[in-house]
Amino acid sequence: MAxxxxxxxxxxxxxxxxxxxxxxxxxxxxxxxxxxxxxxxMLRELKKQSSKxxxxxxxxxxxxxxxxxxxxxxxxxxxxxxxxxxxQLLAPGRTPTTAKERTPATKTVxxxxxxxxxxxxxxxxxxxxxLATDDSEELNIRKRKGLPSDEKQSAVELDAxxxxxxxxxxxxxxxxxxxxxxxxxxxxxxxxxxxxxxxxLSHSLRMADQNFEKLKDESDRLEQHAxxxxxxxxxxxxxxxxxxxxxxxxxxxxxxxxx
Numbered sequence: 001m002a003x004x005x006x007x008x009x010x011x012x013x014x015x016x017x018x019x020x021x022x023x024x025x026x027x028x029x030x031x032x033x034x035x036x037x038x039x040x041x042m043l044r045e046l047k048k049q050s051s052k053x054x055x056x057x058x059x060x061x062x063x064x065x066x067x068x069x070x071x072x073x074x075x076x077x078x079x080x081x082x083x084x085x086x087x088q089l090l091a092p093g094r095t096p097t098t099a100k101e102r103t104p105a106t107k108t109v110x111x112x113x114x115x116x117x118x119x120x121x122x123x124x125x126x127x128x129x130x131l132a133t134d135d136s137e138e139l140n141i142r143k144r145k146g147l148p149s150d151e152k153q154s155a156v157e158l159d160a161x162x163x164x165x166x167x168x169x170x171x172x173x174x175x176x177x178x179x180x181x182x183x184x185x186x187x188x189x190x191x192x193x194x195x196x197x198x199x200x201l202s203h204s205l206r207m208a209d210q211n212f213e214k215l216k217d218e219s220d221r222l223e224q225h226a227x228x229x230x231x232x233x234x235x236x237x238x239x240x241x242x243x244x245x246x247x248x249x250x251x252x253x254x255x256x257x258x259x
Contacts, residue, residue: 004049
């Protein structure tokens with residue numbers, strides 16, 4: 001299906017926005033933001049048309065417009081770390097916008113922006129001027145031979161981004177290894193404490209069983225002793241009563257009643 005006039009205008013404006021995004025812009029530059037807003041309006045109109053492009057192509061247009069919009073929002077952040085994180089989450093386009101492009105322009109812009117944020121963070125850490133650092137990097141790129149200036153810059157910035165990612169991965173690996181060791185030590189310590197608690201509990205249970213058996217034996221002995229004491233007391237009382245009874249009879253016999 002042939003591209004409509006609206007789609008052609010969208011592609012031209014998108015290519016212009018990608019070119020502006022690849023350039024170093026002043027903080028007061030307003031054209032790119034206005035162009036991206038116009039792109040959003042044109043994309044909405046394109047989706048409403050009956051002769052709209054294929055869904056895959058529409059998704060690619062939306063992906064590139066969202067990338068440019070996210071790029072502008074990331075540039076408004078104050079911290080270079082926040083900018084680097086926001087740029088890390090951006091998703092550039094997968095296909096070139098024009099036939100002249102060998103690689104998607106948004107991908108190149110993405111790499112350049114990542115490298116620029118990396119340079120800013122490095123400059124903040126080292127206390128150097130970020131503009132001077134960027135100028136020296138561009139000068140080194142232009143001095144290289146064998147590739148055009150844009151491809152040289154993209155290659156150097158790609159190397160810087162890859163090195164930054166490698167450093168971050170190594171740092172994360174070291175932190176994960178340290179956390180794993182700490183978790184292992186804490187687990188072993190908790191295991192030893194639980195083992196000691198189990199041993200103490202088992203000893204307490206054995207002592208409780210032994211005390212219960214001893215208490216039961218003493219209770220049986222006390223019960224038997226109490227029964228024996230009651231039996232002896234009963235016999236003694238009977239003997240005393242009988243003795244008193246016999247004594248009274250003898251007393252009456254020996255000492256008759258006086259007349």
